[in-house]
Amino acid sequence: MDLSLTPEQEAFRATVRSWLKTNIPREWKSTGSSELPRAEQYGFLRRWQRTLFEAGFIGLTWPKEYGGGGLTFMEELILQQEMALAKAPPILNVLGVGMGGPTIIAWGSEEQKKRYPAKILSCEEIWCQGYSEPNSGSDLTSLQTRAVKDGDHYVINGQKVWTSLAHIADWMMLLARTDPSAPKHKGITYFLLDMHAPGVTVKPLKQITGDAEFNEVYFDNVRVHESQILGGLNNGWAVGLTTLMYERLALGFGLQVRLRIALDGLVDLARRSTKNGVPATRDPLMRQKLAQMWIDTEVFKYTGARAITKLLKGELPGPEASSGKMMWVEGHQRVQEMAMELQGPYAQLMSGSRWAVENGLWQYGFLRSRANSIEGGTTEIQKNIIGERVLGLPKG
Ligand SMILES: Cc1cc2nc3c(=O)[nH]c(=O)nc-3n(C[C@H](O)[C@H](O)[C@H](O)COP(=O)(O)OP(=O)(O)OC[C@H]3O[C@@H](n4cnc5c(N)ncnc54)[C@H](O)[C@@H]3O)c2cc1C
Numbered sequence: 001m002d003l004s005l006t007p008e009q010e011a012f013r014a015t016v017r018s019w020l021k022t023n024i025p026r027e028w029k030s031t032g033s034s035e036l037p038r039a040e041q042y043g044f045l046r047r048w049q050r051t052l053f054e055a056g057f058i059g060l061t062w063p064k065e066y067g068g069g070g071l072t073f074m075e076e077l078i079l080q081q082e083m084a085l086a087k088a089p090p091i092l093n094v095l096g097v098g099m100g101g102p103t104i105i106a107w108g109s110e111e112q113k114k115r116y117p118a119k120i121l122s123c124e125e126i127w128c129q130g131y132s133e134p135n136s137g138s139d140l141t142s143l144q145t146r147a148v149k150d151g152d153h154y155v156i157n158g159q160k161v162w163t164s165l166a167h168i169a170d171w172m173m174l175l176a177r178t179d180p181s182a183p184k185h186k187g188i189t190y191f192l193l194d195m196h197a198p199g200v201t202v203k204p205l206k207q208i209t210g211d212a213e214f215n216e217v218y219f220d221n222v223r224v225h226e227s228q229i230l231g232g233l234n235n236g237w238a239v240g241l242t243t244l245m246y247e248r249l250a251l252g253f254g255l256q257v258r259l260r261i262a263l264d265g266l267v268d269l270a271r272r273s274t275k276n277g278v279p280a281t282r283d284p285l286m287r288q289k290l291a292q293m294w295i296d297t298e299v300f301k302y303t304g305a306r307a308i309t310k311l312l313k314g315e316l317p318g319p320e321a322s323s324g325k326m327m328w329v330e331g332h333q334r335v336q337e338m339a340m341e342l343q344g345p346y347a348q349l350m351s352g353s354r355w356a357v358e359n360g361l362w363q364y365g366f367l368r369s370r371a372n373s374i375e376g377g378t379t380e381i382q383k384n385i386i387g388e389r390v391l392g393l394p395k396g
Contacts (some may be wrong), residue, residue, distance in 0.1 A: 003080070003287070004178055004386065005029075005074070005221040005306055006134075007186050008293070009075065009076060009078060010072055011074070012075055012078060013078045013082065016078065016079055016082045017056065017082050017086070019057070019113065020086040020196040020383060021057060021086070023051060023055070024086060024087075024088055024089070025039070025044070025048065025089075026089075027044070028044075028048075028089050029294075033123075034393070037047075037214075038211060038214070038364070039211050042092060042168060044089070044158075045089060045090065045091065045092035046091045046092050046123050046158060048091070048092075049091040049093060049121075049122070049123035049258060050122055052091065053067075053121050053122040054122075056069055056332065057079060058091065058097065059097065059101065059117070059121040060076045060079060060120050061073055061075075061076050062101060062102070062105060062117060062121070063105065063273070063339050063359055066105060066113050066114070066118060067116075067117050067118025067119075067120075067121050067122070068117070068121070068205075070231075072312060073308045073311045074308065074312065074314055076308075077304075077305070077308055079387070080254060080257045081255075081257065084257040084258075084260045084261050085258060086290045087261055088262070090258075091123070092123055092126065092322075093120060093121075093123045093125075093166075095119060095125060095127050095128055095129050095164065095165060095173075096120035096125070096126060096127030096171075096204070097121065098247060098254070099127075099173065099243045099246045099247050099366070100116075100120055100127040100171070100173050100243070100345040101116070101117045101120040101121065102242070102246045103173065103190075103230070103239060103242045103243045103322070104116050104117055104192070104230060105117060105244065106241050106242050107190075107230050107242065107372050108230060108231075109227075111227075112192070112230065113199060115172070116192070125166050125170040125171055126165060126166045126169045126170050126171075126212065127165075127169055127171045127172065127173065128163050128164060128166040128168070128169035128171075128172050128173075128195070128217075128243060129164070129172070129173050129243070130145075130160040130163055130166075130172040130174040130175065130193070130217060131143070131160070131175050131240065132161055132162045132163070133158070133161060134146060134159060134161050134377065135161075138245055138380075138381050138391075139190070140175070140363055141184040141237070142184060142354050143175055143176070144158055144176075144177065145157070145159065145160065145175070145219065146156025146158055146174045146176060146178075147176040147177065147178050147191065148178075149178075149226075150223070152226050153223045153224060153225055153226065154176075154178070154189075154191070154223070154224050154226060154229075155221055155222070155223055155224075156174070156176055156191070156193070156199075156219040156221075156222040156223075156224060156229055157220065157221060157222075158176065158218075159216065159217065159218050159219070159390050160172075160174075160216070160217040160374075161215075161216050161217075162205070162206075162214045163214055163215045163216070163217045164200075164213055164214045164215075164375075165213070165214075166195065166202045166213050166214070166217050166254045167202050167212070169195045170195055171192060171194060171195060171280055172192075172193040172195055173190065173192070173193075173219070173230075173240075173243060174190070174191040174192075174193040174235075174370060175188055175189075175190060175207070175236050175240050176188070176189060176191060178233060178236075180232065180235050185233060185237040187234055188236035188237050188238070189229055189231055189232075189233055189236040190229065190231055190236040190239040191224050191228050191230070192222075192228045192230055193222070193224055193227075193228065194228075197222050197223065197224070198222070198223075198395055199219060199220040199222035199223075200217065200218070200219060200222055201217070201218040201220065201222050202215050202216070202218075203215055203216045203218070204216050205286075207367075207371070208321075208366075208367045208370065209367045209368050211368075212299070213307075228314050244362060244377075245316065245321070247376055249307070249321060253330075255286075255299070255328040256300045256301050256324075256327075256328070257332050258332075259297055259300060259328060259331050259332055260297055260301070260323060261337070262332060262335045262336075262365070263293055263294065263297050263331075263335055265292070265370060266290070266335050266339055266342075267281070267336060268363070269339055269342055269357075270290060270342055271287060271313060273342040274286065274379075275342075279309050280342055285343075289338060290338075292384065293331065293332035293334060293335060293338070296330075296331050297331060298392050299327070300324070300327045300328065302333060303323065303324055303327065304324060307321060307324065316367065317390075318389075318390075319385050319386070319389035319390050320386070321381075322382040322385045322386050322390075323386060323390075325376060325377065325382050326379060326382050326383075326386075329372045329373045330373070332369050332372055333369045333370070333372060333373070334364040336362070336365050336369040337366065339362040339365070339366060340362070340363075340366055341357075343357050343362065347362075347366075348364070349363070350363045350364075384396060
């Protein structure tokens with residue numbers, strides 16, 4: 001792992017830093033509690049992503065001809081680090097930028113690569129991920145949504161669930177079964193599905209936070225042209241795994257930045273809180289906890305840097321990327337739990353109460369963080385991957 005920067009990369013860091021200083025909108029106030037797109041922020045975050053796109057600070061590693069920056073993962077790392085330092089807002093099209101675009105660039109026809117990635121980066125078109133179904137989550141190969149050929153179209157019937165951002169999405173990365181007689185993972189195809197097509201119904205699901213961030217999606221005879229297949233008929237499992245690999249990469253890569261922002265916010269909160277009559281930052285137990293979290297965040301950062309070294313050498317992230325997901329989950333849930341501990345009895349007050357600390361943003365972050373150990377593959381599944389594919393243990 002070589003983290004020394006070239007003069008060009010140092011110059012790039014300086015450019016990003018000064019750009020962020022003048023371009024983060026004044027109305028954005030980061031507490032560090034939760035940096036996820038929330039319903040009332042959609043308009044603001046769409047505009048912010050557009051600003052990043054126009055400045056060339058999104059999709060740095062995507063090829064230039066498809067709207068990206070044609071740069072390396074080192075510049076991406078620098079950008080993410082500077083975003084953390086500046087407490088920049090998140091982007092809105094997280095699934096499109098983190099997964100959809102890279103998968104289309106990896107598997108798409110020239111026509112698909114010209115059509116979709118740039119609009120993903122500019123946030124003109126929002127994407128969602130249609131993988132999970134009511135009876136198919138961890139074991140994705142059991143998915144039941146069917147796509148049946150009818151002339152030069154496929155007719156889709158079935159249901160997806162927990163589909164994040166489907167209520168504002170224009171496109172879906174859809175996995176559907178095209179050959180029910182083939183072994184489970186062989187008869188699946190990856191479609192680029194227009195969410196505005198007739199027969200698509202989206203029903204929001206309210207979460208513990210009160211937000212309806214994910215949805216049920218129903219397909220009732222939805223017609224999709226065969227040119228919307230990505231990566232070939234019945235090849236959806238291989239294409240879908242590319243998306244999951246980028247999901248893991250995004251988790252290990254971008255989320256160490258988000259964890260750092262959350263931790264900085266927590267340290268600020270500790271400075272302003274008292275414990276036994278003194279600032280919480282003077283309490284020996286609290287200090288130890290904060291120091292341990294800082295150490296864990298640094299370990300996470302360098303684990304991410306190791307993954308980047310692999311990418312810079314042209315290798316793909318392997319199963320060990322699952323450890324990044326676990327570090328994020330454990331680190332982030334601990335930060336949120338400590339924020340509740342620091343607030344003492346005030347931790348019970350959500351936004352809307354005049355006594356709520358920082359208008360209940362930490363409460364939102366705490367409740368939302370419970371989902372971290374489920375979304376993007378549960379903790380048990382990550383442990384299975386590490387056990388079987390990294391450590392070579394026998395299958396459980
Ligand atoms: C906030 C949030 C957002 C999401 N967004 C999306 C999205 O945008 N698109 C999408 O497609 N999906 C999304 N999901 C769904 C998510 O991917 C699934 O919830 C997850 O994969 C688990 O599947 P499941 O809920 O069916 O649980 P199950 O697979 O039924 O698992 C139930 C329990 O059994 C355990 N388990 C299952 N199999 C094993 C095993 N082999 N060994 C040990 N333990 C096992 C699991 O760890 C879990 O504790 C989202 C979920 C959440 C919480």
